[in-house]
Amino acid sequence: MSKNYLNSPGLSQANQKVVLSAWARSLQLEESALHRANDDATTVRRFEIAAEKDVADWDPNTATFIQLFNISILFAPTWFLDAARDIDDEALGLESTMLELGYAADARSLGEETIFYAEDIPFYDDARLNVTSQSRDARRLESACPPDDTAAMPLDSLDHFFTISAFTQNTEPIAGAGYDVFSSTVGQLAVLVAAEHRTKGYGTFMLARAAEECMFDGLIPQWVTPVGNEVGEKMAHDVGFLLSGFRISVTFA
Structure with missing residues (x-):
């Protein structure tokens, strides 16, 4: 599956907005801006957040690229944002691209991950x-x-x-x-x-x-699991989670 345009038909539009709002609040972004970008292909789809900005729970010594439904988010130092600006999402979502952009800062990969969400799950009896x-x-x-x-x-x-x-x-x-x-x-x-x-x-x-x-x-x-983790992905599928995004992060020396 392409990492671009991951709009999941199984996850309701209402819940997509809830998820996007959660990410927006975490990164101090305007929630409605993410909603509009997710719904309208003519608007900006990649949002940039400078790591120099004081964002709680986000490590300023990392670059993280997230593709979620129909939008993408890049959290990184300003120099990394500048270097990545003309690279399309498909290429930027590759570990090799992120490492190449951060080569001068001794970038080290923190891994590629798949992001799943669920709004309905099967019943499992735990009476025993x-x-x-x-x-x-x-x-x-x-x-x-x-x-x-x-x-x-x-x-x-x-x-x-x-x-x-x-x-x-x-x-x-x-x-x-x-x-x-x-x-x-x-x-x-x-x-x-x-x-x-x-x-x-x-x-x-x-x-x-x-x-x-x-x-x-x-x-x-x-549910977040490493890309290629067949066990984690099968668990997600069996429970009814829907593939909704990807995340790749690198850290700098």
């Missing part, structure tokens, strides 16, 4: 599972996973999280999930499955359950 929201259970689960899985974002550091285990005495947690609230209206999901229980469907179950919790709280679930 014990569900808890205790930090001690989250830490027990993390100890049963490779360190790289939890180094960046421990499960119990999320705004909302829970784990599951079997209904037997002293059973170790099987899997966990949760979400951080992004810009008031979007829930950024995370899923963790104990190493010995992987490939058994627990990841898909937890993604669906976390998405359901998001919706109960009035949030739109967001």
